[in-house]
Amino acid sequence: MGTDAGGTRSPSDHWDGRYRDTGSARVSWFTPDMSTSVGLLHRAGTSPTTSVVDVGGGTSVLVDRLVAEGTADVTVVDVSGVALDEARRRLAARAPDNRVVWVHADVLDWTPGRTWDLWHDRAVFHFLTQPDDVARYVDLAARCVAVGGHLVVGTFSEDGPPTCSGLPVSRYSTAALASVFARAFDLVHAADEDHLTPSGTFQHFSWVLLRRRPDEGRPATVSGGTSPGEE
Numbered sequence: 472m473g474t475d476a477g478g479t480r481s482p483s484d485h486w487d488g489r490y491r492d493t494g495s496a497r498v499s500w501f502t503p504d505m506s507t508s509v510g511l512l513h514r515a516g517t518s519p520t521t522s523v524v525d526v527g528g529g530t531s532v533l534v535d536r537l538v539a540e541g542t543a544d545v546t547v548v549d550v551s552g553v554a555l556d557e558a559r560r561r562l563a564a565r566a567p568d569n570r571v572v573w574v575h576a577d578v579l580d581w582t583p584g585r586t587w588d589l590w591h592d593r594a595v596f597h598f599l600t601q602p603d604d605v606a607r608y609v610d611l612a613a614r615c616v617a618v619g620g621h622l623v624v625g626t627f628s629e630d631g632p633p634t635c636s637g638l639p640v641s642r643y644s645t646a647a648l649a650s651v652f653a654r655a656f657d658l659v660h661a662a663d664e665d666h667l668t669p670s671g672t673f674q675h676f677s678w679v680l681l682r683r684r685p686d687e688g689r690p691a692t693v694s695g696g697t698s699p700g701e702e
């Protein structure tokens with residue numbers, strides 16, 4: 472993939488370049504343990520039978536944590552092949568028998584033919600700044616999360632940085648984030664996070680844990696997990 476007609480780098484090239492040039496442990500979003508995500512997944516009641524998709528997972532270690540906890544059905548989607556290759560190699564060294572499915576795709580062009588019990592997105596949704604793209608993402612999440620399943624989304628908060636990785640972002644309060652997905656999801660829990668970047672600055676995040684509401688006529692298909700500690 473190269474440049475588009477206007478000479479702009481493609482998303483794939485942009486993100487491949489970020490991982491290649493900066494290194495996965497130096498990028499601003501790096502976190503060694505994904506502790507906020509892991510806490511929210513546990514709050515959602517995930518178990519080894521919960522199917523999980525990490526959208527824009529990049530080189531994050533969430534997949535390692537899930538595999539270590541025995542989660543059998545894990546999918547990682549990302550537009551950067553460089554990031555996916557690094558994550559795949561790292562995990563293969565730690566857990567050679569893992570059955571993680573790696574999908575190299577732009578989430579807005581992705582048409583998975585299945586549902587998951589849990590959809591996780593850390594710092595990806597906020598790159599969608601056009602209303603049509605936001606609507607497309609919400610529709611996709613509504614189609615792909617099983618009824619009774621969960622959506623965990625973290626974005627820069629209203630007082631977070633206006634850009635990330637040189638790209639503009641949309642910033643959300645937890646209430647605004649929940650309302651974007653309210654057509655199909657109910658709020659279970661909201662949280663704030665101060666993320667410490669590798670360069671020593673803080674980025675304020677808004678997080679929501681949402682549950683897929685039943686549609687009329689759509690049967691519950693979630694395969695595992697309950698929602699302990701709902702607020």
Ligand SMILES: C[S@@+](CC[C@H](N)C(=O)[O-])C[C@H]1O[C@@H](n2cnc3c(N)ncnc32)[C@H](O)[C@@H]1O
Nearest residue numbers: 486500527528529531549550551577578593594
């Ligand atoms: C800020 S990073 C966050 C990575 C990871 N979620 C984490 O917490 O470490 C954003 C990630 O989303 C990916 N990404 C950006 N836009 C995307 C899109 N439209 N479709 C799929 N992946 C995308 C990038 O390649 C990158 O890995």
